[in-house]
Amino acid sequence: MPLNELLPAVSQLSHKDKLRLIHFLLLEVAREEGCDLEPTEEQKQENSLLKQLASTQAVVWSPHEAYKAAQTLSELLK
Numbered sequence: 695m696p697l698n699e700l701l702p703a704v705s706q707l708s709h710k711d712k713l714r715l716i717h718f719l720l721l722e723v724a725r726e727e728g729c730d731l732e733p734t735e736e737q738k739q740e741n742s743l744l745k746q747l748a749s750t751q752a753v754v755w756s757p758h759e760a761y762k763a764a765q766t767l768s769e770l771l772k
Contacts, residue, residue, distance in 0.1 A: 707715065724731045733741070757763060 704712070704715065721731055
């Protein structure tokens, strides 16, 4: 299909579909150039773990204003 026939159809795509098309074209051109930009299984697993971590809340303890802990440590040092 010639590009001049394809462009009107592309302009009618939704924003999300245009981004998918860009991604597809980038991967195709990279493959033609001998590069493989598809994520490996290890990268997919890392991304999955990062997403899981991002969706959790962490509780961080700080010794700031931990007066009882400071007192206990002081007594141990005596």
